[in-house]
Amino acid sequence: MSKTVDKAQCVIAVDIGGTRLRAASVTEYGEIRHLKQRKTLPRRYVQAIISDINGLIEEQERYSHERGFTVRGIGIISPGYPDVDGRVSITPNIPCLTNVPIKNYLKKDPAVPVLFENDGNAGAYGEYIFGQKKKVRHLVVLTLGTGLGSGVVADGKIARGTEGVSGELGHVTLNPDGPQCLCGKSGCLESYFSGFALVQSAKTLLKDSRHLVGYKNNIEAITPETIAEKARGGDRI
Known part of the structure; x- marks a missing residue:
């Protein structure tokens, strides 16, 4: 009697960042495949960002189906703390997405569930599941990008606190007289x-x-990438 082999499964992961959008197909073993990205930029219009999100999802769906994967869900992470519709009340790094119910604008198979999560929480839980699960039950992860995110896993679960923002370190005041955030x-x-x-x-x-x-005498041309490039070239500033 032949044994039935389950079809390979994956999820589509979308990362909404302050500088760029990223998307990939992720297997059930945590393998990241077909990583693609597009620029976000805080001053872009919300319609353009939503269009890019849909474009990235469609590209990942096509990639996965062509390789025989069944897409079991879509996970979308962003700064802030999105609700079930992807709405975030405060997004200082991507202000045009404030209070936008992203889920309502997604073009996808209605049978495929969508889950929204804070980027720091997702990073912490991903590290716990695919990295440190056999070693620890508690961990803290810092995510450094356009902003500073963080996530806490306590006893194998995401620590959310009573208001859902436990472990958010990026906007803890370090110096009341410091630079404006x-x-x-x-x-x-x-x-x-x-x-x-x-x-x-x-x-x-x-x-x-x-x-x-x-920097071609253009101060606006300075980016983290150009700073790193200059540093590797010996520029002490």
Whole structure:
């Protein structure tokens, strides 16, 4: 008697970041396949970002189906704490998405479920399941991107707290007189440790410097990538 072999399964993962969108097909073993990305940029229109999200999902669906995978769900992560419809009340790094019910605008198979989660929480739980599960029951993960996110796993579960924001470290005040954060407050941890903070510090140092020549005399051309490139080339600033 022949044994029935289950069809390979995967989920589509979408990461909505302050600088770029990423999407990939992820197998049940945690293998990341067909990673693609598009720019987000805070000043873009919401319609353009939604269109890119749909485009990335459609591309991943096509990739998965062509390779015999059954798509069992779509997971979408973002800064802030999205509700079941993907609506986030405060998104300082992507202000155009504030209070937008992303789920309502997705073009997908209605039979495929969609789950929204905070990016820091997703990173922490992913590390727990595919990285440290056999070693620890509690862990903290920091996610460094345009902003600074974090997630806490306690006793094998995401720690959410009574208001759902437990473990959010990015907007803890480090110095009340510190630099202004994108959230509007001053001295948040994110205003010191993030891609945004790195660029702001570089702009301050280079404002009156001959080193700006290396950035084509355009201070707005400074990005975390160009800073890293200059550092690898020996630029001490």
